[in-house]
Amino acid sequence: KQEVTQIPAALSVPEGENLVLNCSFTDSAIYNLQWFRQDPGKGLTSLLLIQSSQREQTSGRLNASLDKSSGRSTLYIAASQPGDSATYLCAVRHSNYQLIWGAGTKLIIKP
Amino acid sequence: GAVVSQHPSWVICKSGTSVKIECRSLDFQATTMFWYRQFPKKSLMLMATSNEGSKATYEQGVEKDKFLINHASLTLSTLTVTSAHPEDSSFYICSVYRGEGIDTQYFGPGTRLTVL
Numbered sequence: 435k436q437e438v439t440q441i442p443a444a445l446s447v448p449e450g451e452n453l454v455l456n457c458s459f460t461d462s463a464i465y466n467l468q469w470f471r472q473d474p475g476k477g478l479t480s481l482l483l484i485q486s487s488q489r490e491q492t493s494g495r496l497n498a499s500l501d502k503s504s505g506r507s508t509l510y511i512a513a514s515q516p517g518d519s520a521t522y523l524c525a526v527r528h529s530n531y532q533l534i535w536g537a538g539t540k541l542i543i544k545p
Numbered sequence: 546g547a548v549v550s551q552h553p554s555w556v557i558c559k560s561g562t563s564v565k566i567e568c569r570s571l572d573f574q575a576t577t578m579f580w581y582r583q584f585p586k587k588s589l590m591l592m593a594t595s596n597e598g599s600k601a602t603y604e605q606g607v608e609k610d611k612f613l614i615n616h617a618s619l620t621l622s623t624l625t626v627t628s629a630h631p632e633d634s635s636f637y638i639c640s641v642y643r644g645e646g647i648d649t650q651y652f653g654p655g656t657r658l659t660v661l
Contacts, residue, residue: 438588470652477551477638477654523589533650535588 436461438526440536448544449516455509455539457524462502469498469509470523472538478523482509514543548572549641551653558629559661566624566656568639574619577642579650580612582635589638595622629660 437460447453457467466485470478482491482498484507490499497510511518521540525533552567568578578595593614594602601614611633613625626633638655 477549478640478652480649480652483649525589533589533591535590537588 436464436526436528436534438524438534438536440522440524440539442539443537444540444542446542446544447514449514451514452510452512453514453541455511455522455524455541457507457509457536459505459507459526459534461528462505463528464502465527467498467500467507467524467526468533469496469507470525472521472523474520481522511541516543516545519543548651549639549653551637551639551656553656554654555657555659557659557661560630561628563625563627564629564658566626566637566639566658568622568624568641568653570620570641570651573641573643575641575643576619577644578616578622579640579642580614580622580624581638581640583638583655584635592624626658629658631660634658634660 439458441456464486466483468483469481471481472478481496482493484491484498484500495512500507519542521538523538525535527533548571550569550571556564558564576597580592581589582592583589591604592607595614595616597616597619603609611627616622636655636657639653640650642650
């Protein structure tokens with residue numbers, strides 16, 4: 435059974451710092467992995483999707499990497515800003531379209 | 546613009562009443578929609594998969610008689626929480642699956658349900 439873990443559960447850093455969020459999964463037979471952002475009381479915004487054949491994806495200040503063999507993904511945020519404060523979720527997908535979710539990392543960027 | 550809408554965005558109701566939440570696919574016809582539930586500081590939990598024109602497939606532990614799902618058209622799925630109780634208070638999110646090589650789920654903004 436696939437399990438997805440995100441560490442840390444919460445993170446608070448000063449503005450301007452670079453930071454890394456971690457996601458690990460127990461079954462490497464995934465179809466893809468996605469990182470999402472959730473603002474309080476809001477729905478989800480998809481940030482980056484990495485196919486199983488890919489190693490990383492970049493969008494602006496965000497870079498996500500995927501190491502299937504070790505069951506790990508990282509989301510790197512460069513030059514963090516207060517507007518980056520949110521909960522970040524990772525989810526993996528198997529051959530069907532179900533997503534298995536991590537519990538998220540709550541990120542606070544202090545001005 | 547938004548691909549998926551949900552209505553209402555929040556609702557407060559008395560215990561014992563039923564609440565209907567709508568999920569609409571705005572950009573394309575969706576044969577498959579998903580309903581998720583999220584408790585504070587917990588993972589999103591898939592409740593059911595909604596297929597147009599057929600009965601929804603519920604995940605283990607989800608009461609199908611309590612959470613009624615109707616996917617009557619290719620752009621609308623509804624979730625009705627029947628005889629709601631305080632423990633049903635949660636954040637409900639729907640998502641729409643787009644295959645056709647795009648293979649992406651689009652998520653609605655969510656509905657905050659509070660049962661008094």
